[in-house]
Amino acid sequence: MESQATLILIKPDGLKKSLTGNILTRLSETKLEIVAAKMVRVSRELAAEHYQHLKDKPFFEDVLRYLMGEFHDRRKVMALVYWGPGACAKCRALAGATNPEEADSVSIRGSYGRITTRGVYENVIHVSAHAEDAEREIKLWFEPDEVIVDLYPTKNVVESREKRAWL
Ligand code: IDP
Ligand code: MG
Numbered sequence: 001m002e003s004q005a006t007l008i009l010i011k012p013d014g015l016k017k018s019l020t021g022n023i024l025t026r027l028s029e030t031k032l033e034i035v036a037a038k039m040v041r042v043s044r045e046l047a048a049e050h051y052q053h054l055k056d057k058p059f060f061e062d063v064l065r066y067l068m069g070e071f072h073d074r075r076k077v078m079a080l081v082y083w084g085p086g087a088c089a090k091c092r093a094l095a096g097a098t099n100p101e102e103a104d105s106v107s108i109r110g111s112y113g114r115i116t117t118r119g120v121y122e123n124v125i126h127v128s129a130h131a132e133d134a135e136r137e138i139k140l141w142f143e144p145d146e147v148i149v150d151l152y153p154t155k156n157v158v159e160s161r162e163k164r165a166w167l
Contacts, residue, residue, distance in 0.1 A: 001085035005035070005151050007137040008091060009126035010078040012069035019112055020078060023125060026094055026108055032084035036138075036147040040079050042068045049140055062120045071120070079141045083149060088134055091127045098123060 008027065010020055040046075047064040054060050069075040082091060096107025100123045103110035113123040128134035135152060144154045 003084050004087045004131045004134065005081050005083045005138055005147075006087040006091050006128045006134045007126070007141060008080045008082055009067075009141075010080075011067060011122070011124055011126060012072040012074040012077060013066075013122045014112070014124040015076065015078065016072040016074045017112065017124075019124060022112075023108055027082065027091060029094065030082065030084070030087070030090040032082040032087050032090065034080055035083045035149045035151075036079075036081035036142050038079055038142075038146065039076050040141065041075055042077055044068060046140070050137065059119060062118055066120050066122065071116070071122075081138055081142065081147055081151075083151070088128050088130050092129070095123075095125055095127045100124075 010023055014020065014023060044064060047067040048055070050067065051060065051063055054063060057063075065071060067077065069077070084090075094108055096103030096109035096113075098109075099115070099121055100109045100113025101115060103113060103123070105111070108125055109123040113121065115121055128137050138147070138151065144150075144152075
């Protein structure tokens with residue numbers, strides 16, 4: 001099987017419920033390699049771009065607010081890239097179905113997810129559906145230099161913008 005990458009997000013409910021260690025332990029069963037990881041404060045623009053395929057759904061606004069952390073008082077997600085053979089399928093199998101009530105009860109979403117009274121599927125993690133989605137999503141969440149393997153072709157650009165540096 002060919003190596004591929006997949007984007008994992010531990011969503012704000014996963015962080016608030018202190019499930020990070022648990023989720024990473026579950027995912028380690030895949031024997032995939034973690035090639036990028038960081039905490040991200042999610043802007044509306046990033047959330048909307050990430051969930052662009054849902055923009056016509058009635059729950060779109062709530063899903064953006066969920067990913068931005070507005071329902072959990074935790075304005076952050078943990079973003080990781082897992083890499084190896086069949087990465088998307090392996091991680092999605094462990095994650096379980098989108099609807100936490102339909103997810104296998106021992107899957108991550110089946111164990112820890114819930115449907116809120118607002119109707120949001122709070123399902124703890126995101127996993128890219130397939131290699132094509134993974135490429136789009138990883139390019140959205142990570143710069144090339146934040147990933148320790150060369151996943152996709154890059155180009156060199158000269159940037160002269162002001163940025164913060166350590167004092
Ligand atoms: P996925 O996360 O399993 O790939 P998508 O269809 O891409 O599922 O939906 C993205 C996220 O939007 C889901 O993880 C879930 O949080 C939310 N969502 C999807 N469908 C529904 C729905 O019918 N009601 C409420 N929330 C939903
Ligand atoms: Mg999806």
